[in-house]
Amino acid sequence: MSTSSMRGLLLGAAIFVATSLPALADSTVNVDLTGDAGDKMGMTLDKPSVPAGKVTFVVKNDAIATDHEMVVIKLKHKNDKIPMMSGKHRVDEDKLTSMGEVEDLQPGKSGEVSADLTPGDYLLLCNLKGHYEAGMLSYFTVTK
Numbered sequence: 001m002s003t004s005s006m007r008g009l010l011l012g013a014a015i016f017v018a019t020s021l022p023a024l025a026d027s028t029v030n031v032d033l034t035g036d037a038g039d040k041m042g043m044t045l046d047k048p049s050v051p052a053g054k055v056t057f058v059v060k061n062d063a064i065a066t067d068h069e070m071v072v073i074k075l076k077h078k079n080d081k082i083p084m085m086s087g088k089h090r091v092d093e094d095k096l097t098s099m100g101e102v103e104d105l106q107p108g109k110s111g112e113v114s115a116d117l118t119p120g121d122y123l124l125l126c127n128l129k130g131h132y133e134a135g136m137l138s139y140f141t142v143t144k
């Protein structure tokens, strides 16, 4: 058998395997981080929810001169009170369930994090000092 027909066979087998698997609900969420010190800060998602499965967050820091980050928190209930570290102007992540994060994104930089997410309510936030309080949070839902 020639190399090329062998390659064709292998490719055919690979396609067969790929199409015979159940559809996996892989999703991508684009996250935009904005705002500089002293200004309003924000976190915008391109969709409010995705189906359960592997979710990749592609995070872009659109600030001019401020680092940001994005932490994925799994909530028990959407109305959970978010614990703060007293006097630190930061969320107390140790008291929450983190599913992963993109840390220390400099202005203009992008990063991504993937996680297998089960159905429920999530909170995305930036936990640099004062940023959560300045508005860097976004609620997010994973559906069945």
Ligand SMILES: [Cu+2]
Binding pocket: 041, 067, 068, 069, 126, 127, 128, 131, 136
């Ligand atoms: Cu921030």
